[in-house]
Amino acid sequence: MFGMRIAIAELRDGKDRFTLTASPEGLDLILAGMEFIEPITVEVASRKFGLEVSLRLRVRTTIRMVCARCTKEFDCPFDSEIELFVKAQKGGNSFSDFMDEDFAWLDRDRGVIELAERIREEIILELPQFPLCDDNCGGIEYQNKTEKPIDDKWQVLKKLKNKIDK
Numbered sequence: 253m254f255g256m257r258i259a260i261a262e263l264r265d266g267k268d269r270f271t272l273t274a275s276p277e278g279l280d281l282i283l284a285g286m287e288f289i290e291p292i293t294v295e296v297a298s299r300k301f302g303l304e305v306s307l308r309l310r311v312r313t314t315i316r317m318v319c320a321r322c323t324k325e326f327d328c329p330f331d332s333e334i335e336l337f338v339k340a341q342k343g344g345n346s347f348s349d350f351m352d353e354d355f356a357w358l359d360r361d362r363g364v365i366e367l368a369e370r371i372r373e374e375i376i377l378e379l380p381q382f383p384l385c386d387d388n389c390g391g392i393e394y395q396n397k398t399e400k401p402i403d404d405k406w407q408v409l410k411k412l413k414n415k416i417d418k
C-alpha cells in the first residue's frame with residue numbers, strides 16, 4: 253500500500269496534477285478469475301484553495317477476465333472516477349481513508365489522505381458482475397460450432413457453481 257498517501261501540507265496551492273501508481277498486490281486485489289495485466293494508475297487532479305481541498309481521481313488499469321458466456325479470456329479496460337473533498341483545519345484529524353464518505357475534516361499541517369482502501373473498494377464495486385468479451389457474445393456455441401449449443405442460462409449457472417466451488 254505504498255505511494256497512495258497524500259499529505260495535505262504537501263499539496264500545491266491552486267490546481268495541480270500528478271499520477272500515483274500501485275500494484276494489484278499492493279492494493280490487496282487478488283481476485284479469483286481476474287488478472288491485472290498492468291499496474292493501477294491514479295491520475296490526481298487536485299485543487300487547494302485556502303482550507304478547501306478537492307481531489308478528482310481517475311483510476312485506470314486493464315484486467316484480464318473470463319467471459320461469462322463463451323469462457324474466453326479477454327482484456328477489459330477499467331476506468332473510473334472518484335471525487336474526494338477535504339476541509340483542512342487546525343486540530344483536525346490526522347488521517348482519513350474515505351471509507352465512510354468522500355468527505356473528511358483533516359488537520360491542515362499533519363493531515364494525510366490514504367487512498368489505497370478507497371481505490372480498492374472502487375475497483376471491486378465497479379467490476380462487471382457478468383463479464384462479457386463483447387456485448388453481443390453469442391456464447392460457447394460460436395466458439396465450437398460442431399458441438400451441440402449449450403443453453404446460455406445453464407452456462408451462467410455453471411459459472412456460478414464454479415465460483416462457489418472455488
Ligand SMILES: [Zn+2]
Pocket residue numbers: 319320321322323324384385386389390391
Ligand atoms: Zn464471450
